[in-house]
Amino acid sequence: MSTSNPSTVPQFDAEAAASAREQRKQTIANSLAKRHRKEKLFQASGFMAVIAGLFFVVLLFSSILAKGLPAFWQTSMTLPITFDAQIIDAGPKPVQLAEENPAQYEQRYIAWQTKMGMVDWDALIVNAMIAKDPSIANYRDELSSLYTSSEAYRLRDMVFKDPSLIGQSKEINLLADANVDVWLAGNIDRSLPDAQQQLSPEIRQLADDLKAKGVLENSFNTNIFYSADSRSSPATSGLAGAFMGSLFMMLIVIFISIPIGVASAIYLEEFAPKNVLTDIIEVNINNLAAVPSIVFGLLGAAIFIGWMHLPLSAPLVGGLVLSLMTLPTVIITTRASLKAVPPSIRQAALGLGASKVQTVFHHVLPLALPGILTGAIIGVAQALGETAPLLLIGMSAFVASVPATPFDQSTALPVQIFLWQGNELRNFFEGRTAAAIIVLLALMISLNAFAVWLRKKFEVRW
Structure with a gap:
């Protein structure tokens, strides 16, 4: 029977093990501390970015309000x-x-x-x-x-x-x-x-x-709200003509762009076959959403004025141009809202015997309605603030009367701001320009707030 040599048996070194454990703990602690520092640095950077953004927004609004509010008194x-x-x-x-x-x-x-x-x-x-x-x-x-x-x-x-x-x-x-x-x-x-x-x-x-x-x-200068622009009497210059022009254009956008955009999105998302043609259409819709607005102005000037001979500087033409510009936004937001509806809703409706049309219009569309309304209103708000396409169809002309129909010559709120900004009586119209910006921002903020309210009112959580 052989006996083992005690010198060859490994000895457990408690101190070395303890030292190794401490090193591992220290390494982990250092790693955690480094990760926590990076996380805090990232959070601080994000917070500072938010603060910087809010600061510039407050600076912008303060500057506009400081110049524009006195113009409401005359x-x-x-x-x-x-x-x-x-x-x-x-x-x-x-x-x-x-x-x-x-x-x-x-x-x-x-x-x-x-x-x-x-x-x-x-x-x-x-x-x-x-x-x-x-x-x-x-x-x-x-x-x-x-x-x-x-x-x-x-x-x-x-x-x-x-x-x-x-x-x-x-x-x-x-x-x-x-x-x-x-x-x-x-x-x-x-x-x-x-x-x-x-x-x-x-x-x-x-x-x-x-x-x-x-x-x-x-x-208080109520004249700014119910008078049209004036060159012979600058003190009476108002926004009534520009406001009515914008109102007519937005009505045209609402009655043309939204129905066509929603119907197109429903067909592409729910009924259209997935083939090369629909892929080309989808790619082009996405590309149109990124096209500069001035390109739509060129298109409107060539088609609606040059070819169709519609009246120059009329809200009808401006509304048609803005409808073309808003269509891609409405289609994309509507398709995104339809995609957000869970597939189980469609499967359950079809499983109970509903047709494809009944499934879409009775189940899917009502659930997607908040997102559709939100996208449509945001698209209209975006169209309300557009200037470049309207300049190319002649809506930058001086109009001293309030339009009675969409066929009358008119201007729009953003274009009126552009015209007043370049007026030779700068000391007077600088305040009027800021006041007009306040009115335009109030309308756009109201539209966006209305979109948020609609989303909250009709929102459904699954």
């Missing part, structure tokens, strides 16, 4: 206008007599209108200003420079509409001239020499005195 004066019959000496409004034919009555009416146009309407305003502050009677010739020129025509139109005003007095709020508003608002350096000032020293002094006496005052 210098004006409320005067007791006396419609003096001695000044308005055109006589009463003609009434058709029994013995005269329509042509004779029309001739007398045109003659009356001509006399009304020759009335010194400015004298009514100047007399009212002197009646309110007799100390300015010696500045009669300068007083007409304090209010915008269109106010005299407004008085004329009031009498046209209601001749019974002749001989009566009425409190009327009149807008100050744009240059006067700029001076009193402090939007021009008062230390500039007279040669660089837009107003004469007498007008500037009159404006300051009347402001101190409360004759000239700041009031």
Whole structure:
């Protein structure tokens, strides 16, 4: 029987094992600490990115609000206008007599209108200003420079509409001239020499005195909402024409782009066979979604104006162009919403005997409705803010009237912002431009908020 040599038997070294365990623990601890540092660094980087993004958003909105909010208040004066019959000496409004034919009555009416146009309407305003502050009677010739020129025509139109005003007095709020508003608002350096000032020293002094006496005052500028653009009277420039143009275009987008886009998405996702043709269509739809919007403007100018001879600068053409631009977005978002519906819904409906059409329209489509509505509204909001395609179809033209139909010449809110930004009366229109941006942003934020609300209201969780 052989015995083993004790020197060849391995000895357990407790200290070495303990040291190895400590090294492994230290290595793991170092690795965990390194991973935790990287995770905290990543979280801090993400947090700082969010803070930086919010900072720039707040900076942008603060800048716009700081410049735009004051533009919603404008210098004006409320005067007791006396419609003096001695000044308005055109006589009463003609009434058709029994013995005269329509042509004779029309001739007398045109003659009356001509006399009304020759009335010194400015004298009514100047007399009212002197009646309110007799100390300015010696500045009669300068007083007409304090209010915008269109106010005299407004008085004329009031009498046209209601001749019974002749001989009566009425409190009327009149807008100050744009240059006067700029001076009193402090939007021009008062230390500039007279040669660089837009107003004469007498007008500037009159404006300051009347402001101190409360004759000239700041009031909320409702004119910006219900008046069209104006070059002859910048103080009365408003967004009504651009707003109606955008409204007509968005209605066209809603009634053309959304039904066609949703129907196309349903067919491609649920009914179309999977072959080369549908693959080509899908690739082209995805490519169209990435095409710059100005390309759609070129397409619209060539097709709708050059070939179909639709009216230039009309909301109809703008709506059609924006519909083409919005179609890919609506199709892609609708298909994504349909794909998000679990296949088990389709399988269960088909298993219970429903047809393919019943499965799609009774089960799949209602469940995908929140995403479809959200995508459609976001597409409309995107179209609302587009400018480049509208410039190429002539909607950058100056339009001084509010469009009554989609066939009338018009502009749009983003284009109106573009036009005001380049106006030569920069001191006045810089604030108006920011105010128009506020209105446009408010509409876009409202549309996006409506989309979020619809998603929350109709959202179904599986």
